[in-house]
Amino acid sequence: MNNQAIGIFDSGIGGTSIWKEIATTLPNEDTIYLADSKYAPYGKRSKEEIIALSIKNTEKLLELQCKIIVVACNTATTNAVKELRKRYKIPFIGIEPAIKPAALQTKTKKVGVLATKGTLTSELFTKTSDLYAQNIEVIEVIGTGLVELIEEGKIYTPEMTTLLTSYIQPMLEKDIDYLVLGCTHYPYLVPILKQILPKHIIIIDSGEAVARQTKVILTKNNLLTKNIQTGTHHFFTNGKLSILQDILKASNIPTVSKLLDF
Numbered sequence: 001m002n003n004q005a006i007g008i009f010d011s012g013i014g015g016t017s018i019w020k021e022i023a024t025t026l027p028n029e030d031t032i033y034l035a036d037s038k039y040a041p042y043g044k045r046s047k048e049e050i051i052a053l054s055i056k057n058t059e060k061l062l063e064l065q066c067k068i069i070v071v072a073c074n075t076a077t078t079n080a081v082k083e084l085r086k087r088y089k090i091p092f093i094g095i096e097p098a099i100k101p102a103a104l105q106t107k108t109k110k111v112g113v114l115a116t117k118g119t120l121t122s123e124l125f126t127k128t129s130d131l132y133a134q135n136i137e138v139i140e141v142i143g144t145g146l147v148e149l150i151e152e153g154k155i156y157t158p159e160m161t162t163l164l165t166s167y168i169q170p171m172l173e174k175d176i177d178y179l180v181l182g183c184t185h186y187p188y189l190v191p192i193l194k195q196i197l198p199k200h201i202i203i204i205d206s207g208e209a210v211a212r213q214t215k216v217i218l219t220k221n222n223l224l225t226k227n228i229q230t231g232t233h234h235f236f237t238n239g240k241l242s243i244l245q246d247i248l249k250a251s252n253i254p255t256v257s258k259l260l261d262f
Contacts, residue, residue, distance in 0.1 A: 002226050005030040005234075006214065007066030009057040012040035012151050012239065013247050014185025015072025018095065020251050021211035022070065023233060026218070030231045032064050034262065037239025041147035042075040043116020043183070050118060054080035058088060060262045067223050070214060071095060074115060074182050074206075078122035091221055093214050096128060097182035098204045103133040105202075106178050110137045112171035115182025117142045125182075139174045141167045143183065150185045153243040161192055168196050181205040188247070236260035 006029050008019050013035050023031060034057050042050050054076045061069055070093040071077045071084070077094035084092050097119065102111045111133065119125055120140050129138055146167075149160050171179065179201055181187060187205045197203070218224045225231070235257035237244045248255050 001067045002223055003030070004065050004067040005032045007032050007034075007061030007064065007069040008072050009034040009036060009054075009061060009069070009076075010072040010184055011042040011053070011076065012037040012147065012185065013237070013244050014147065014150065014183060014188070016244075016247055016251070017184050017187040017205070018070065018072035018207050018210050019233075020253070021207040022214055023231065023251075023253050025211035025215055026231070028227050028229065028231050029225050030227075031233045032061060032066055033233070033235045034060060034260075035235065035237035035239060035244055036262070037151055037237055040151050040239070041116055042073060043118035043147070045118065047079045050076055050079040051083050054084055055087070056262065058084055062088070062090065066090070068093065068214070068218060068221075070210065072184050072210070074184065075118035075122070078119050078124040091217050091223075093210060093217060095184065095206050095210050096124060097180045098206045098209065099128055099138070099180055100132040102178035102180050102204050103136045106136060108175050108177045109135065110139065110174050110176045111178045111180060112139045112141065112168075112174070112176040113180045113182050114141050114143050114167060114186060116147065117144075119182050137174065139171045139176060141170060143167055143186070146189070147183065147185045150188055151239060151243065153240070153246060155188055156192070160189070161196075164189060164192055165196055168193070172198070177201055179203050232256070236262065238262060
């Protein structure tokens, strides 16, 4: 199994921010990425729907013979990863908002979290927040509409800037000094966020931590590739192929992308 691919899925193209960190950390590993854009965002769906979609994606990645699966979606992790680990023997890597480092480092004792409704209302998010942010005020904001604009290729638009500013303003009024991005789509908004936020506010996402954990789990399970050449990366989407391709161009990592109905 060592030379089989790392499987990654997300409710669209956002999880490519996680994929890039994995490909950089593990350059010899092959990857297969599923962009489930047809059903994005998962954050507005019920827990039952999110579990069903996550099972569907997992089945497709197993069909493609992946050796490990990264759930590159905060909402899918917080709502479905427990169920996936019960159903399948393959290792799963989940992702959730990086509240812990923000809570440990904040000086104002006020941290902003921008995420989808599905993540912020999940049991796992609540447990994590209760565990690490007991003496911290966490200002939670649901980023309604952000994923849809990203999926439509409308990142650098006045509409995006206006919407994002409206979500950030309540956090600034509370004097946050850390902003946690609780959706894998949101790292693509960092250039805009840096224009909106005061320079002292630090933005945190989970990409590097997920890549490190993927390497740890592969090593622990003796699943690291034996290949010495650079890995190959295949991307499938049931959404707009051109938008996925535009996102991938910025990575400077050679990829192959195509439409796949799943």
